[in-house]
Amino acid sequence: MITFENVSKIYDNGYGALKGVSFHIAKGEFVFLVGSSAAGKSTIIKLMMKEESATGGSIFINDIDVNALRHREIPYFRRTLGVVFQDFRLLPNKNVQENVAYAMEIVGASNKEIRKNVPLVLSQVGLSAKAKMYPHQLSGGEQQRVAIARAIVNNPVVLIADEPTGNLDPETAHEIMAIMEEINKRGTTVVMATHAENIVNDMKKRVIVVERGIITRDENEGGYGYVQSN
């Protein structure tokens, strides 16, 4: 599903963010990407989304050679990914249902599909009752659920989450993780970059640790640190 082969990334300012990173993520896996800030997690996420381009190595996602994508092909590639951010990134002037529907409008879905799918994903994240509310009327956890609903409404093959629980209290974070796990169970590959030690340790999923631009550890049912991995 996702293959990084000796990927390196040197930014225009000369900073080497990744120095030969290789890993393979199979379809349907749930993978944590951990590491201190500036270790290279965000760069990996950006490369997956083709927000940045690798300076070395090769990246394949869903059999697509990401490095070889042409500019005009990028939007169509991104439609196969769902993305969730730490800061939710909702449109403040649209209500919950409109925020989700917006993602479908952009990819050119028919009104019929939109009317069918939006309530479906909203019930999946447990927000059916708040469809008409605006982001500022929602709690952080609820806002992140809207963002997740928006990310999965177009049925992506991979859900990429960049610190999705970073702004949330532990209890809410666990609720979000439950939703993520549910999505993963339905067949969507999930890649989640995080600092949240508790979550990583509780979930017992595959953990890829990045430090100073290289992968220092990659284990199934891993923990956040070495201590837990034993």
Place this chain on the structure above:
Amino acid sequence: MFRAIRRAFTEGVSGMAKNGLMTVTSLLVVTACIFVFGVFLMCIFNINHMTSKMANDYQVDVYVSRDITVDDDSISVFVPRDFSLDDAAYQEKLNSVETLIMGVPNVDVSSIAFVSAKTKLESFLATLSDEEKNDYQVPSDGVIADSFSLKLEDYDAKIETLRHLGEINGVQEVLDGKETYAYFASLGSLPTTVSTARYDEIKESIRAEIAKLDNVDTEDIGFIDGKEKFASFKEGLSEEELKDFEGLPEDLVPDAYTVKLKDLSLADDTIAKLEALPHVESVENSRDLIAVIDNLKDIVQKISIWIIVAFALVSLFIISNTIKLTVHNRRKEINIMKYVGATDSYIRGPFITEGIMIGLLSAVLAFFVSQWTYEGLMSAISSSASAISANIGLMKFSDIWARLLGSYLVLGGVIGAFGSSISVRRYLHV
């Protein structure tokens, strides 16, 4: 597709609304720019209208001369006989003048011949018809001078040679063939105007010659009778004024052919050909006025190109800045669109639409301003100087509004689209 256009439109409108003051500012600036462009455009429309009107009215008048013209290229050097001189002394004087003539450059020495006044006169008379000769007779000896007749090697240097000949001691006058005839005629010895029969022939031949010219519209050759023209001119005068014209011959005004040209740009050439025709007194036309207006058109066009360039740049700048502001206002939304997989054109659509709408709206505003200005100007002109406006034939607004609005919309739309795409390209990294 339809939804994408509707979205681009509604989002474009909302972009304009959210930018409020900036939108109003750019609307006003672009309106002003388009209006200035329009002022020049309206000038050009009117000048074009004037030129085409004048081109339609353009005619060349070819005046037919009644004067007898002689086809004689010999030069006469008059050497008068002083009554104090006896035959021998006069002969001596003639010999010395002849020697000096031979020394003048450009004189064909072999052609020099002494011609008595009487002989010269008779040679002219021989070219006239009987009718023309009727009233004239050879004057008595001594009224006119004897001369040397000669030809030149190079007639292009005629003026210079004539001056040299005139400086010879004992020479009274140096005249070419035509001038010699006129001189004789002035002494009452020769007729000055052709006979009626010959004049009719001349008229016919001129008409035939005119019709032969390529650039002449042979269907539209008119004739103005000079006598009738003079008579009708006099009809319009008071008795007081008529006194000035008493005693003038009724054929004072020469007859003329009126000629229309097929191609005005060849007017100079055609007029030169008409002037070169025999028995053509003069050729008159309004070519100079057309040249003036053509010149004016040229200048206005050149200025307007620069004006358009300058104001288009100002418009581009202001529109692109307005769009830049919209892009900035909506950067979050743009970001989200990118992550969800919106195509470039989907993201750019509303911005380009906003720019185009600012341009088109400005065009419409500028149009109404132009109408108001133009009609105001027209009514001011017609009330203050009706004669001028009637003569120069300014166009009515109803004649130009469609072209004007069309040009405005095209200009506004292009500037709007271009201005916004500059900003979208520079500030919208998709």
